[in-house]
Amino acid sequence: MKSKMxxxxxxxxFLLCQLPIKAQKDLQVGAAFExxxxxxxxxxxxxxxxxxxxxxxxxxxxxxxxxxxxRIKPYLQADxxxxxxxxxxIENGSVTSGYYMLPPLSSSINRYILFSNRDDGGGALIYxxxxxxxxxxxxxCYIKR
Numbered sequence: 537m538k539s540k541m542x543x544x545x546x547x548x549x550f551l552l553c554q555l556p557i558k559a560q561k562d563l564q565v566g567a568a569f570e571x572x573x574x575x576x577x578x579x580x581x582x583x584x585x586x587x588x589x590x591x592x593x594x595x596x597x598x599x600x601x602x603x604x605x606x607r608i609k610p611y612l613q614a615d616x617x618x619x620x621x622x623x624x625x626i627e628n629g630s631v632t633s634g635y636y637m638l639p640p641l642s643s644s645i646n647r648y649i650l651f652s653n654r655d656d657g658g659g660a661l662i663y664x665x666x667x668x669x670x671x672x673x674x675x676x677c678y679i680k681r
Contacts, residue, residue: 563618563638565649565663568611569597577602589676594645595665603657612636612661615649621670635677637670648673 573580583596601608616622616636624634633652640646644667653659664673 564614593666
């Protein structure tokens with residue numbers, strides 16, 4: 537009886553852990569995190585159901601990288617086509633940073649891709665899922681405390 541309960545609990549826990557992963561299946565950045573997350577010169581951080589600077593987030597994923605900026609660009613370009621809202625900073629004819637607001641998962645769960653690229657091929661890629669509006673994203677990421 538105890539082993540059955542333990543098995544059921546483990547199955548439920550596994551399924552709950554898979555929810556944030558499924559949310560990114562329709563996005564190319566999900567594949568970028570899988571592909572480059574454990575590559576040398578990269579650092580990946582994954583937080584689920586957390587609070588960051590007072591904002592409740594379902595998912596926060598970040599990938600910082602060195603020298604693979606050109607390999608990240610196709611993933612961003614593919615998801616850019618799906619974006620509802622696009623904010624980009626263009627410097628010397630190249631997109632250096634910005635964010636894409638993607639179609640929401642539900643009426644209260646918005647999804648964002650944020651990114652920054654340097655000339656040396658380094659940069660950062662962030663995926664956020666939560667009940668945040670575009671102004672909240674700007675406050676969260678661009679206003680220093």
